[in-house]
Amino acid sequence: MIVALVDACGGGSGEGLDANGRPIGEGADPGGPLLPNYTSIQSHVFTPICAACHAGGSAPQGLRLDAGNAYAMTVGVSSAEVSSLKRIAPGDPDNSYLIQKIEGHAAVGARMPFGGPYLDDATIAVIRQWIAEGAAP
Numbered sequence: 027m028i029v030a031l032v033d034a035c036g037g038g039s040g041e042g043l044d045a046n047g048r049p050i051g052e053g054a055d056p057g058g059p060l061l062p063n064y065t066s067i068q069s070h071v072f073t074p075i076c077a078a079c080h081a082g083g084s085a086p087q088g089l090r091l092d093a094g095n096a097y098a099m100t101v102g103v104s105s106a107e108v109s110s111l112k113r114i115a116p117g118d119p120d121n122s123y124l125i126q127k128i129e130g131h132a133a134v135g136a137r138m139p140f141g142g143p144y145l146d147d148a149t150i151a152v153i154r155q156w157i158a159e160g161a162a163p
C-alpha cells in the first residue's frame with residue numbers, strides 16, 4: 027500500500043536516503059544506528075530532515091521539530107489539522123497524527139516530509155516502537 031502511494035507521486039521512495047539525498051549514516055548524520063528512543067529519533071530524523079521546514083516562528087501548523095521544541099510540541103499535544111488526534115499519543119502509534127503524516131494516510135494535507143523523499147519503512151517502524159513503548163523523553 028505504501029509502495030503504491032509512492033508510485034502515485036511519481037517520485038523515488040527515498041529509501042535509505044536522508045533529506046539531502048545522501049545515504050543515511052553519511053555526512054552530518056550522527057554515528058550509530060537509529061534506536062527507538064527520543065534522543066536518537068531527534069538526531070537522526072527530526073533535526074536533519076523535519077526541522078528544515080518545521081522550525082522557527084513560521085513553522086508549518088506551528089509545529090517546531092528542532093531539538094529544543096520537538097518533544098514539547100508533539101507528545102500529548104493536539105494536532106492543528108485534526109484536533110481530535112494528538113500529534114504523538116504515548117502508547118498508541120496508530121492514533122498518533124505524526125505517524126499518519128509520515129505514512130501518508132492522514133486525513134488532511136500531504137505526506138511528510140512534504141514533497142519527499144519519504145522515510146523508509148524501517149525508520150517509521152522505529153518511531154512507531156518508541157511511541158508504542160510510551161514515547162519517553
Ligand code: HEC
Pocket residue numbers: 071072075076077078079080086087089104105106107108113123124127128134135136137138139140141145
Ligand atoms: C519541505 C517542508 C517540510 C518538511 C521537510 C516536513 N514538513 Fe511537515 N509539514 C509541512 C507543511 C507545509 C505542513 C502543512 C501542510 C500539510 O499538512 O500538508 C506540514 C504539516 C505537518 C504535520 C501536521 C501538524 C499538525 O499539527 O496537524 C505534521 C505532524 C508534520 N508536518 C510532521 C512532519 C515530520 C515528522 C517531518 C519529518 C519526517 C516533516 N513534517 C517534514 C512541511 C514540511
